[in-house]
Amino acid sequence: MSTRDTVLVAAQRLLTTQPTASMAEIAAAAGVGRATVHRHFANREELLHEIGARSLDRWAESLVAAGVAEAAASADPARIRAGLDDVLARFVADLEDFGVALTDPTVVNSPALQERCQALFAEEVALYAAAQAAGVLRADVPARWLGHSVYGLLVAVRDALLAGDIARRDAEALVRSTFLDGGAAR
Known part of the structure; x- marks a missing residue:
């Protein structure tokens, strides 16, 4: 290296x-x-910009590796669910390396990074929309809201890990169950 x-x-x-x-x-x-x-x-801003660019690279790699576009295009509920499970696991795994990129102002406010972020978000939201159409995710909320919810869960996991409120080994299951099953008692 x-x-x-x-x-x-x-x-x-x-x-x-x-x-x-x-x-x-x-x-x-x-x-x-x-x-x-x-x-x-x-300077620090240049370093953070590079971290932001790497974070977006990893996001793009995760979407491809999880087969997000293919799962969304398939309209197959099982394949879509598997794609959701895979991409959520990848996002949680990336937190240790890129958690700072979720909320750092230098990263979040960079126009160059924002443009790429919006394109990646659109790819991710297409999976949520396909999941809604296939009956995998609730259809009574906007698909973009689901994307923002995943982002919020990732920030929550990062903060909970730092505070020692959850064990690292539980993070993926917590995100998956909270996003896919919700917080309501059954």
């Missing part, structure tokens, strides 16, 4: 747990000097 990648990986993980970490703290987490970090990233 290159020094740049080492810095990025360390920054991604550190900023997820310590969002206000300084460039010096990021350098220490990466095991390099602050000057090395600044050789690769002129």
